[in-house]
Amino acid sequence: MNRVKILDERRDFITYGNDPKTIIKCESNSVSGAVSQRACVYCGARVVLNPITDAFHIVHGPIGCASYTWDIRGSLSSGSDLYRNSFSTDLSEKDIVFGGEKKLAAAIDEVAQKHSPRVIFVYATCIVGVIGDDVEAVCRQAEKKYNIRVIPVKSPGFSGNKSYGYKMACDAIMNLISPHKNRSKIKGINILGDFNLAGEMWIIQNYMKIIGIDVVSTITGDASYETIIKAPSAQLNIVQCAGSMTYLAKRMEQEMNIPFIKISFFGVEDTSSSLLRIAQAVGNEENIEKAEKFIKQEEERLKVFENKYRKSLEGKKAAIYVGGGFKAISLIRQFKSMGIETVLVGTQTGRPEEYELIRKLVGENTVILDDANPAELEAFIKEKGADILVGGVKERPLAYKLGVAFCDHNHERKHALAGYDGTINFIKEINLSINSPVWEYV
């Protein structure tokens, strides 16, 4: 059991450090039976749209899909709490035979009549894709009938992977905001790709306030129908989670003439350059000055903090297994700035260019994995002697069984990791797990 066991089909998905000869295989279907850590199209779509707080999210399908995604994410709301409910058409055997359209239409009728919603998202799951319900038609009719937005999200689980689900969610957002694209432009930006986990969108919004840049709309963290439809009138989109939102930003650029820039608020370096760039892109001298002043002040604060922790973190080894490539890159750099070497890095849905960059950022012996399974993670964590694993909930018990510290970098967390405060939280979390007394006893 202790040896590294790799399936033949998986070999191409694994590579080592800075070896320009090999090319890592990625963006492929998961290997059947390999116990992938990935989720499905529906999951991707649901994650992206979930933070739209006053929307009715109706999951058209059997109960499991709604049950397992009910209120499991840490997105916060300053307004409605509606999004924290899970609405399901709860399809049963009878519906599979006779079709679920009627049930869906009745469900929408009821919601529309009793709750006067502004927008309803209807997620089509695996089964709906197979039994052939015309979800689009049902939504269209409901829109006409009630003069509200009823938007289908085409997300059968088998129709691709999680990234494809992001795309379907972006299409749904475009569907929602397109009718408002002729609104007159106002000064300010949209923030794309932050989901307000533990208030991260608020942190970014506060930064914008400090440097004097107006935020027109947030997509989708702490968004509501009213705020999101304002998006077409912004001057510029800034994109935080590039994996899920680049597609939307591109569509908005082409169809609404809103340019976008990508930014990142993970780590001190990224946060500072992002703030400055936003000020330069849409602000005036005053905004830039404010940004510079704020950055200086925060960086000084962080420096004091980092120095305090450096001693206890320097020289440790990290393993990273996260969803997207950008997050992995950002984590490698954050670890580097803490004096921690990344010895294993993997993602569920990384792209070739991201892996190329990862190769440049890590050491020669670092193992790089795409769509890894628990057996591989176990083997390489042991082989590389990692002290901490950064990952999602499913990986946590594995890390603990292996006697390795753990950092939750996922959508369920209850503390912010973005911005300067987020960096402090991140360093604290790494320290409190990696240097916990319990490891002396295992």
Add this chain to the structure above:
Amino acid sequence: MSKNLVNLTVNPCKMCMPMGSVSAFYGIRHCMTILHGSQGCSTYIRRHMATHYNEPVDIASSSLTEEGTVFGGEENLIKGLENLIELYEPEVIGIATTCLAETIGEDIPRIIKKFYKTHPNISVKMIPVSSSGYSGTQYEGFFRALRAIVENVDMDTSKNDKINIVTGMISPADTRFLKKLLSDMNIDYILLPDISENLDGPHREVYGRLPDGGTSIEEIEKMAGARFTIEISTFVEEEYSPAKYLYDVYGVPYARCNLPVGLRDMDGFVEILKMLGGEIYEELVEERGRYIDAMVDSHKYNAEGRAVIFGEPDFVYSATRLCVENGVMPVLTAVGTACHQLEEMLRGEIQKVADFLHFDDFKILDKCDFDTVEKYAEELKANIMIGSSDGRRIEHKLKIPLVRCTFPIHDNVGGQRIRMLGYEGSITLLDRITNVLLSRKENSFRDEMHKKYYNGNVEPANDKNGNINDIKNKILEKTKTHPCFNGCGSQYARMHLPIAPKCNIQCNYCVRKYDCPNESRPGVTTEVLSPEDAYRKYLMVKEKMPNLKVIGIAGPGDSLADFDNTKRTLSLIREADSDVTFCLSTNGLLLPLYASELINLGVSHVTVTMNAIDPEIGAKIYKHINYMGKKFTGIEAASILMANQLAGLKMLSEKGIVCKVNIVMLKGINDEHIPAVVEKAKELGCEITNIMQMIPVEGSVFENMPLTSNKEITHMRNKCESIMKQMYHCRQCRADAIGTLDKDESISFRGCTKFRTQKDGESILLAVASKGGILVDQHFGHANDFYIYEYMDNRVKFKEKRSVTKYCNGFESCDGMGGGNKEDKIDNILDAIKDCRGVIAMRIGETPKEKLERKGIKVFMTYDKIEDAVNQMVSLIKK
């Protein structure tokens, strides 16, 4: 189904079959499970189980794709089995279907047969379970898997002296208890399933990924020869009962019993074991005595419990019986599964408790969701909930504490260590329940008693915002400097901020229009400002116009239709100026909704345009209204609007706000009706009414309506003067009017908040190829976007991002948008960055590099941070 919504399940109180099947297979030694379906099912179930048990949970998936769904998933499944065997070397594989596999009609037994045939060397035992998510819940899925196990294992029919113990979904800790009890009673048993180690394993030197605890296939083989089966489940259907199967096929006699929770059911279980030769040992007798002692000790506290119990049927049934025997009143007993027997089986004993506590009402429900649980928890005044962590939102919302004691528990640790079986487990659960009730009491009784009985020195409720007369006097002062209330010649200026472009009603006389600097009437403005711009404009105007006393929000739409803007604008200004008067005009549709917020914002003067109080007349004036996301027309629309106008005016005037009612006089429509409107305005406590001319607007329904003459207006005003104060000097101002009533100066402030244009000057532009926007991390040839940096006056600044596609000849020629020629792409890039002096990319091919250099564009390859790379390149160029 939800109580509030018939056609939707809101916040499910159940999970799906594969979840249950996987859990059951976790109790088999050296067993792995593969879910035949798309990838998400296994990932979600793993996540659910991993957080509850705090153990690694590995479940394979056949990862069905579109192709597999259309042409059948056989190939995927066979590949998956091969891989699973290679990775984990299991002895048993559970193959559970999902919705997808069942719907496309996968024949698992046939695929298994084929697998054995094509893999003659593999002897792994494969057990198929049909577990589509839509045919049942995790409860059914659990037993279906157990049934499939006994059906598929090759049985050894020779008789043995063992007793089969079949359990439902109990915790690993309870499983360990059960095993100890059985061995302490000297019973030779086979336990199916046994999750005690696989889902609650100790920390070991070396981690084994294949679960090596649990019931082995060899033991299961002996179940057919056992002398008896005890099935610990109240509700499992015979069709899926392993005990029934063993009886039908192998003649093993069996008994069913409830989960041994509480005195009665533990006694019953012990009784069966005794009959089967189990020895009662002294410690067990003492444990029983201690439970009774605990029951007695706590009974008075427990009598205050009004419990909501929810979860899967066996758990709910047993937890309810524990409550009942302790005198805790189960006001709501709810299962998500379909389980019609529940009501019948529990009604009698719950009624008994209800009778002694004199409770009239309780509910027992199956097919229940959390929407319904919440509704009854509130209605029936529950003070404790017993179930899974899925009740946490109700706990938070209704402040009803939740005892987490069944799967799934996501927000607490120790799901794997829950104890409720046996006398000691019952004490553990009972103590948790009692302690919740005790601490609730301890933390609340002081406040409750204070609230209930203490009556002295109570402040009158009205005084939160000061005495109403004080407010009225303050507003009176403000009215003195409000130009609209003081007529022409007033020295004071007002400023309308056009921040509210949207309107939620359509009046037949109105067309909202922008950018018409020469027209002056309500609804017209040249620009719409954001709250921040409005604030800046206010500061600018205030500086130049010291007599500015009033800020008005008068559209161009309705000031409440987009209340966020209005609110933000007023808050910003109020922060800077505590004195300026806030005046707002509205159609009143959303007035009741925002009245108190307006007061809090410091709005002192409100104008509502109310043209009629009779819906039939109103229906002629209003084309439609949009209210709460819905469009209304005709009399319905007018009724809603008027009801809100009246309610809103009343709320405001009661709080001392100066309310003015505008009435547009429409010949042949409301001219006769106007005195009635004025009458009503007076009754509502309004200050003044303003009867106005209609200004016919091209494109409106009333564009051809005859004009009302000044004389007619004056006549009407005079007539109404006898009812209440009339306004005679209204100018019907624009939505962006600035100045005194006599002099509109808005034109000189238009566009004053537009942002700065770029300074001209010598500059060096650099183009950076970046995918992520933070690092130089893109090949030159792959880039669809370039970040353009400008070096000017010794400073580097981000200028803009350019998209290559914008420079391409239609989509086809760009590879970013679907195919296209590489050469074209490079040319497009060159076109996009031709004004740059340098290019920074992670990598660049020789040909494009030469092309660039021929054009005098320098190339710099790196994978640094963008800002650092730009600085380096600048110094290179400057050299």
